[in-house]
Amino acid sequence: MKRLNRLFYERDTRVVAKELLGKVLVHEINGERVSGKIVETEAYLGVEDKAAHSYGGKRTPRVEVMYGKAAVSYVFIIYGMYYCFNIVTREEGVPQAVLIRALEPLEGLDTISKNRFKKSYDELTKVQMKNLSNGPGKLCSALSINKSLNNLDVINSNLYVEEGENLGFEIVASKRIGIDYAEEYRDFLWRYYIKNNRNVSVL
DNA sequence: CTACGGATTTTCT
């Protein structure tokens, strides 16, 4: 399948977040394709958005990549233990990004299972099967995404997004998760997910 | 199936 190009990511962040649904996130690890269908995303609208790390034009070493060009990865550590994977959107100087919140596992199921639970796909319990990549921290563990993959151009690296089958599905917009500190921005419907998909993190 | 609290450490103030 074809990779998405940089123009895709340079558009309005909410449009990018919505259109990433149904696409496939791929990480080539030692020549193996490990991938999942994107089923849940969130848009972070930068300077104006009280939930964004770049709110108010804040520039720190961590946030700096969001000020760069579109289609670059932004990976950060959350709660000291987990990673979150984002893709930077918009033109240079506009610090916005899309957080990938959940995947439906597609390829490399054994690798994903071992990354998450140290056992093969066959040996998973029903609960483990459901919890492979249905959350932002979980999918990073599943696809071996860590801080070393921060600030990487997803147009020409081993980590990228490609076109999916994109068969008809409905998109649900809802409030974003885990940003109760963001005052009025807490309530904007900038989280998107595929309706009736069982891999969405929170219903 | 829901509710709760603890884990753990980077990052910025």
Place this chain on the structure above:
DNA sequence: GAAAATCCGTAGT
């Protein structure tokens, strides 16, 4: 020194 774009295990419906 405090907060943080989360996850997991346990306990109770």
